[in-house]
Amino acid sequence: MMSIEQYQLMQYINQVSFAIHDTVLYLDTHPKDECALDYYHKLIPLKKQAVSVYVNTFGPMNADQVNSKTSWTWGENPWPWELEGC
Protein backbone atom coordinates (compact mmCIF):
# COMPACT_ATOMS: atom_id res chain seq x y z
CA MET A 1 0.00 0.00 0.00
CA MET A 2 1.40 3.38 -0.92
CA SER A 3 1.89 6.15 1.62
CA ILE A 4 -0.11 9.37 1.79
CA GLU A 5 3.03 11.25 0.70
CA GLN A 6 3.40 9.08 -2.42
CA TYR A 7 -0.30 9.39 -3.25
CA GLN A 8 -0.26 13.18 -2.85
CA LEU A 9 2.86 13.61 -4.97
CA MET A 10 1.33 11.37 -7.65
CA GLN A 11 -1.85 13.44 -7.55
CA TYR A 12 0.21 16.59 -8.05
CA ILE A 13 2.09 15.02 -10.99
CA ASN A 14 -1.23 13.94 -12.52
CA GLN A 15 -2.62 17.46 -12.18
CA VAL A 16 0.42 19.22 -13.67
CA SER A 17 0.69 16.62 -16.45
CA PHE A 18 -2.98 17.05 -17.29
CA ALA A 19 -2.62 20.84 -17.41
CA ILE A 20 0.36 20.44 -19.77
CA HIS A 21 -1.45 17.92 -21.98
CA ASP A 22 -4.62 19.99 -22.28
CA THR A 23 -2.50 23.06 -23.13
CA VAL A 24 -0.64 21.00 -25.76
CA LEU A 25 -3.92 20.13 -27.50
CA TYR A 26 -4.96 23.79 -27.37
CA LEU A 27 -1.59 24.89 -28.79
CA ASP A 28 -1.92 22.31 -31.58
CA THR A 29 -4.82 24.35 -32.97
CA HIS A 30 -3.72 27.78 -31.60
CA PRO A 31 0.06 27.76 -32.17
CA LYS A 32 0.32 31.56 -32.05
CA ASP A 33 -1.38 31.99 -28.64
CA GLU A 34 1.39 33.55 -26.53
CA CYS A 35 -0.58 33.29 -23.29
CA ALA A 36 -1.00 29.51 -23.71
CA LEU A 37 2.66 29.14 -24.66
CA ASP A 38 3.71 31.05 -21.50
CA TYR A 39 1.47 28.78 -19.42
CA TYR A 40 3.04 25.72 -21.06
CA HIS A 41 6.57 26.95 -20.27
CA LYS A 42 5.53 27.76 -16.70
CA LEU A 43 4.22 24.21 -16.14
CA ILE A 44 7.09 22.19 -17.67
CA PRO A 45 9.65 22.85 -14.87
CA LEU A 46 6.98 22.13 -12.22
CA LYS A 47 6.42 18.68 -13.72
CA LYS A 48 10.14 18.01 -14.17
CA GLN A 49 10.87 18.84 -10.53
CA ALA A 50 7.95 16.80 -9.14
CA VAL A 51 8.82 13.76 -11.28
CA SER A 52 12.46 13.97 -10.20
CA VAL A 53 11.44 14.01 -6.50
CA TYR A 54 9.02 11.11 -7.13
CA VAL A 55 11.60 8.99 -8.97
CA ASN A 56 14.26 9.55 -6.29
CA THR A 57 11.87 8.82 -3.42
CA PHE A 58 9.41 6.18 -4.66
CA GLY A 59 10.94 4.57 -7.75
CA PRO A 60 10.83 4.85 -11.53
CA MET A 61 7.83 6.28 -13.39
CA ASN A 62 9.37 5.43 -16.76
CA ALA A 63 11.61 2.50 -17.68
CA ASP A 64 14.56 4.86 -18.32
CA GLN A 65 14.41 6.23 -14.75
CA VAL A 66 15.70 3.17 -12.86
CA ASN A 67 18.29 4.61 -10.47
CA SER A 68 19.51 1.41 -8.79
CA LYS A 69 22.74 -0.05 -10.19
CA THR A 70 22.36 -3.29 -8.22
CA SER A 71 18.75 -4.36 -8.88
CA TRP A 72 16.06 -3.89 -11.52
CA THR A 73 13.31 -1.96 -9.69
CA TRP A 74 10.90 -1.29 -12.61
CA GLY A 75 8.71 -4.25 -11.69
CA GLU A 76 8.81 -3.82 -7.91
CA ASN A 77 6.01 -1.37 -7.14
CA PRO A 78 2.28 -1.80 -7.80
CA TRP A 79 1.13 -0.98 -11.35
CA PRO A 80 -1.24 1.95 -11.79
CA TRP A 81 -4.35 -0.16 -12.44
CA GLU A 82 -3.87 -2.10 -9.20
CA LEU A 83 -5.89 -0.85 -6.25
CA GLU A 84 -2.76 -0.45 -4.13
CA GLY A 85 -0.99 1.39 -6.97
CA CYS A 86 -1.23 4.98 -8.14
Add this chain to the structure above:
Amino acid sequence: MWSYDRRLQYPVKITKADPTMAKKVISQFGGPDGELGASMRYLSQRYATKNKKVIGLLTDIGTEELGHMEMVSAIVHQLTSNLSMDDIEGTDFAAYYVDHTVGVYPESAGGVPFNALTFQSKGDIITDLHEDMAAEQKARTTYDNLLRLIKDPEIYDPIRFLRQREIVHYQRFGEAKSSYVNKIAEDTCYEESSAYTLFHILWKIFLYKSRYY
Protein backbone atom coordinates in the same frame (compact mmCIF):
# COMPACT_ATOMS: atom_id res chain seq x y z
CA MET B 1 7.83 5.65 -30.79
CA TRP B 2 5.95 5.68 -27.55
CA SER B 3 7.11 5.76 -23.96
CA TYR B 4 5.13 4.45 -20.98
CA ASP B 5 4.44 6.53 -17.86
CA ARG B 6 3.64 4.43 -14.84
CA ARG B 7 0.50 6.34 -13.88
CA LEU B 8 -3.11 6.71 -15.02
CA GLN B 9 -4.14 10.00 -16.64
CA TYR B 10 -6.81 10.26 -13.92
CA PRO B 11 -6.91 7.99 -10.85
CA VAL B 12 -9.15 4.89 -10.76
CA LYS B 13 -9.84 3.56 -7.27
CA ILE B 14 -12.85 1.24 -7.19
CA THR B 15 -13.05 -0.72 -3.92
CA LYS B 16 -16.37 -2.54 -4.55
CA ALA B 17 -16.47 -5.21 -7.27
CA ASP B 18 -19.44 -5.12 -9.65
CA PRO B 19 -19.12 -7.61 -12.55
CA THR B 20 -22.44 -6.53 -14.11
CA MET B 21 -21.17 -2.96 -14.38
CA ALA B 22 -17.82 -4.21 -15.75
CA LYS B 23 -19.75 -5.88 -18.58
CA LYS B 24 -21.21 -2.46 -19.49
CA VAL B 25 -18.07 -0.35 -19.05
CA ILE B 26 -15.98 -2.73 -21.23
CA SER B 27 -17.78 -1.26 -24.25
CA GLN B 28 -15.64 1.86 -23.91
CA PHE B 29 -12.54 -0.33 -24.27
CA GLY B 30 -13.42 -2.45 -27.33
CA GLY B 31 -16.94 -1.42 -28.33
CA PRO B 32 -18.05 0.48 -31.47
CA ASP B 33 -17.30 3.89 -29.88
CA GLY B 34 -14.58 2.76 -27.47
CA GLU B 35 -11.11 4.11 -26.74
CA LEU B 36 -9.25 1.36 -28.64
CA GLY B 37 -11.00 2.29 -31.88
CA ALA B 38 -10.53 6.00 -31.13
CA SER B 39 -6.77 5.65 -30.69
CA MET B 40 -6.33 3.42 -33.75
CA ARG B 41 -8.47 5.79 -35.83
CA TYR B 42 -6.42 8.93 -35.12
CA LEU B 43 -3.03 7.24 -35.20
CA SER B 44 -3.89 5.62 -38.56
CA GLN B 45 -5.31 8.80 -40.11
CA ARG B 46 -2.17 10.89 -39.51
CA TYR B 47 -0.47 9.91 -42.76
CA ALA B 48 -3.16 11.29 -45.09
CA THR B 49 -2.17 14.95 -44.83
CA LYS B 50 0.82 17.25 -45.12
CA ASN B 51 -0.75 19.69 -42.67
CA LYS B 52 1.73 19.52 -39.80
CA LYS B 53 -0.67 21.10 -37.31
CA VAL B 54 -3.32 18.44 -37.95
CA ILE B 55 -0.73 15.64 -37.77
CA GLY B 56 0.35 16.99 -34.37
CA LEU B 57 -3.23 17.06 -33.10
CA LEU B 58 -4.02 13.52 -34.33
CA THR B 59 -0.80 12.25 -32.72
CA ASP B 60 -1.48 13.92 -29.36
CA ILE B 61 -5.17 12.92 -29.15
CA GLY B 62 -4.41 9.39 -30.46
CA THR B 63 -1.84 9.09 -27.68
CA GLU B 64 -4.24 10.37 -25.02
CA GLU B 65 -6.77 7.75 -26.17
CA LEU B 66 -4.22 5.03 -25.34
CA GLY B 67 -4.22 6.44 -21.81
CA HIS B 68 -8.03 6.35 -21.78
CA MET B 69 -7.92 2.72 -22.91
CA GLU B 70 -5.75 2.03 -19.88
CA MET B 71 -8.20 3.87 -17.58
CA VAL B 72 -11.22 1.94 -18.90
CA SER B 73 -9.25 -1.31 -18.58
CA ALA B 74 -8.35 -0.35 -14.98
CA ILE B 75 -12.04 0.24 -14.19
CA VAL B 76 -13.00 -3.16 -15.66
CA HIS B 77 -10.11 -4.86 -13.85
CA GLN B 78 -11.02 -3.38 -10.46
CA LEU B 79 -14.74 -4.11 -10.94
CA THR B 80 -13.88 -7.80 -11.50
CA SER B 81 -11.27 -8.20 -8.74
CA ASN B 82 -11.69 -10.72 -5.90
CA LEU B 83 -14.94 -12.22 -7.22
CA SER B 84 -16.44 -15.40 -5.84
CA MET B 85 -18.40 -17.77 -8.11
CA ASP B 86 -21.56 -16.59 -6.33
CA ASP B 87 -20.79 -13.04 -7.49
CA ILE B 88 -20.59 -14.24 -11.11
CA GLU B 89 -23.30 -16.88 -11.41
CA GLY B 90 -26.61 -15.59 -12.73
CA THR B 91 -25.19 -12.17 -13.77
CA ASP B 92 -24.61 -10.73 -17.26
CA PHE B 93 -20.90 -11.25 -16.60
CA ALA B 94 -21.17 -15.08 -16.54
CA ALA B 95 -20.96 -15.43 -20.35
CA TYR B 96 -17.90 -13.13 -20.45
CA TYR B 97 -16.33 -15.16 -17.64
CA VAL B 98 -16.63 -18.37 -19.69
CA ASP B 99 -14.65 -16.85 -22.58
CA HIS B 100 -12.16 -14.57 -20.79
CA THR B 101 -12.20 -15.44 -17.05
CA VAL B 102 -11.44 -11.97 -15.56
CA GLY B 103 -9.00 -10.99 -18.29
CA VAL B 104 -9.65 -7.63 -19.96
CA TYR B 105 -10.72 -8.30 -23.57
CA PRO B 106 -11.76 -5.61 -26.10
CA GLU B 107 -15.42 -6.17 -26.82
CA SER B 108 -18.71 -4.26 -26.76
CA ALA B 109 -21.30 -4.36 -23.98
CA GLY B 110 -23.24 -6.70 -26.25
CA GLY B 111 -20.25 -9.10 -26.39
CA VAL B 112 -19.11 -8.32 -29.96
CA PRO B 113 -15.29 -8.43 -30.18
CA PHE B 114 -13.45 -5.27 -31.26
CA ASN B 115 -13.77 -4.64 -34.98
CA ALA B 116 -11.61 -2.24 -37.03
CA LEU B 117 -14.68 -1.68 -39.23
CA THR B 118 -15.94 0.68 -36.48
CA PHE B 119 -13.55 3.33 -37.86
CA GLN B 120 -12.14 4.63 -41.12
CA SER B 121 -8.85 5.94 -42.39
CA LYS B 122 -10.08 7.31 -45.69
CA GLY B 123 -6.94 8.97 -47.00
CA ASP B 124 -8.81 12.27 -47.21
CA ILE B 125 -8.11 14.38 -44.14
CA ILE B 126 -11.26 16.51 -44.42
CA THR B 127 -13.39 13.35 -44.59
CA ASP B 128 -11.44 11.90 -41.65
CA LEU B 129 -11.81 15.00 -39.47
CA HIS B 130 -15.59 14.91 -40.01
CA GLU B 131 -15.57 11.29 -38.80
CA ASP B 132 -13.38 12.24 -35.82
CA MET B 133 -15.84 14.87 -34.63
CA ALA B 134 -18.72 12.38 -34.94
CA ALA B 135 -16.65 9.74 -33.13
CA GLU B 136 -16.08 12.05 -30.15
CA GLN B 137 -19.82 12.74 -29.95
CA LYS B 138 -20.67 9.03 -30.15
CA ALA B 139 -18.21 8.27 -27.34
CA ARG B 140 -19.66 11.14 -25.31
CA THR B 141 -23.18 9.71 -25.73
CA THR B 142 -21.92 6.28 -24.64
CA TYR B 143 -20.37 7.81 -21.50
CA ASP B 144 -23.65 9.64 -20.84
CA ASN B 145 -25.51 6.32 -21.09
CA LEU B 146 -23.04 4.71 -18.68
CA LEU B 147 -23.33 7.63 -16.24
CA ARG B 148 -27.13 7.07 -16.13
CA LEU B 149 -26.53 3.43 -15.17
CA ILE B 150 -23.77 3.98 -12.59
CA LYS B 151 -24.64 4.50 -8.92
CA ASP B 152 -21.22 4.04 -7.29
CA PRO B 153 -19.34 7.40 -7.07
CA GLU B 154 -16.00 5.57 -7.35
CA ILE B 155 -16.97 4.42 -10.87
CA TYR B 156 -18.84 7.62 -11.72
CA ASP B 157 -15.84 9.91 -11.10
CA PRO B 158 -13.33 8.56 -13.69
CA ILE B 159 -16.15 8.01 -16.25
CA ARG B 160 -17.16 11.65 -15.85
CA PHE B 161 -13.54 12.68 -16.51
CA LEU B 162 -13.46 10.54 -19.67
CA ARG B 163 -16.75 12.03 -20.88
CA GLN B 164 -15.35 15.53 -20.47
CA ARG B 165 -12.31 14.68 -22.61
CA GLU B 166 -14.61 13.74 -25.52
CA ILE B 167 -15.93 17.31 -25.48
CA VAL B 168 -12.43 18.85 -25.53
CA HIS B 169 -11.34 16.55 -28.37
CA TYR B 170 -14.48 17.38 -30.35
CA GLN B 171 -13.66 21.08 -29.96
CA ARG B 172 -10.02 20.63 -31.08
CA PHE B 173 -11.00 18.51 -34.11
CA GLY B 174 -13.58 21.15 -35.01
CA GLU B 175 -10.90 23.85 -34.89
CA ALA B 176 -8.56 21.69 -37.00
CA LYS B 177 -11.30 21.08 -39.57
CA SER B 178 -12.18 24.80 -39.76
CA SER B 179 -8.57 25.85 -40.26
CA TYR B 180 -8.32 23.22 -42.93
CA VAL B 181 -11.47 24.11 -44.81
CA ASN B 182 -10.50 27.79 -44.73
CA LYS B 183 -7.28 26.80 -46.46
CA ILE B 184 -9.17 25.42 -49.46
CA ALA B 185 -8.73 28.84 -51.06
CA GLU B 186 -4.97 28.30 -50.95
CA ASP B 187 -3.15 26.45 -53.69
CA THR B 188 -1.52 23.80 -51.42
CA CYS B 189 -4.76 22.47 -50.03
CA TYR B 190 -6.01 21.01 -53.28
CA GLU B 191 -3.21 18.46 -53.14
CA GLU B 192 -4.47 17.09 -49.87
CA SER B 193 -7.67 15.60 -51.17
CA SER B 194 -7.93 13.34 -54.21
CA ALA B 195 -11.36 14.83 -54.84
CA TYR B 196 -9.66 18.07 -55.83
CA THR B 197 -6.89 16.56 -57.94
CA LEU B 198 -8.48 16.96 -61.39
CA PHE B 199 -9.48 20.52 -60.58
CA HIS B 200 -5.97 21.13 -59.31
CA ILE B 201 -4.37 19.90 -62.56
CA LEU B 202 -6.74 22.01 -64.70
CA TRP B 203 -6.03 25.01 -62.50
CA LYS B 204 -2.27 24.52 -62.89
CA ILE B 205 -2.68 24.28 -66.70
CA PHE B 206 -4.76 27.45 -66.66
CA LEU B 207 -2.12 29.26 -64.58
CA TYR B 208 0.65 28.04 -66.90
CA LYS B 209 -1.20 29.07 -70.08
CA SER B 210 -2.03 32.50 -68.76
CA ARG B 211 1.62 33.38 -68.13
CA TYR B 212 3.22 36.04 -70.33
CA TYR B 213 6.95 35.56 -70.52
